[in-house]
Amino acid sequence: MTRFDRDTEPEPLSEGRYRIGFDPGWFVIRGPNGGYVAAVLARALRAEVGPERPLRSLTVHYLAAPAAGRAEATVRVERSGRTMTFASVRCEQGGRTVALALAALGGAFPPAVDYHDVEMPGAPPPEELGAPQPWTGPGGGPEFAERFDYLPVGSPPFRSAPRAQTLGWIRLREPRPIDEAALVALADAWWPAPYMVVERFFAAPTIDLTVHLRAPLPREHDYVLIEVRSDSARDGYFEEDVRLFHRDGTLLAHGRQLALAL
Structure with a gap:
């Protein structure tokens, strides 16, 4: 079992209730990375609804930064029909709600239309980019970044590039x-x-994060190409769009988040 599996594993308590935990090895400054929190909630969701229907959409709102240690996730199936299931996940710690998630799970439908106009950005294959690079910058990198391998394509961060966009393998x-x-x-x-x-x-x-999963899973362990961009930062908030591609060009997922710039 990998560290990711151990640190995201839910423990059943009763119907719809799971003990979860937040490991400090996934923290950024004073709280856990938002993607890690979302992964913990996604696993509790999957444990409750079963394996039959693929996860299509997950939205997480981050009400407060969880502390390291135990918490509880309550998964509620809001509606389950012939092809779609809608569920919510409430994460509580120390008597307060720290995160809320909504999810949609569903099988394939007979398509009324079918097109795939998303093009994978051009990038050298990961094998041509050398050894993984640590996420470093002024003051060093966050703890959670040590759980990933990064192969940036182009300029590293903190170099005053003309646009807020970045690309690489992860x-x-x-x-x-x-x-x-x-x-x-x-x-x-x-x-x-x-x-x-x-x-x-x-x-x-992160204030909220939505991820849409767009391809059959699971896939073998490998790098995926990640494209991240932001078009607007105002009043201390910025939006961010991300796309994740398999090396064969398949769009695996895309997401959007609203975050603070403090």
């Missing part, structure tokens, strides 16, 4: 299949796009 450091939980974690594992247009580190806690 994978979990310990080999394990790319499943729902792993993709959700990867969607928030790269450095924030605004780091490309500044010269110094700032805290960027």
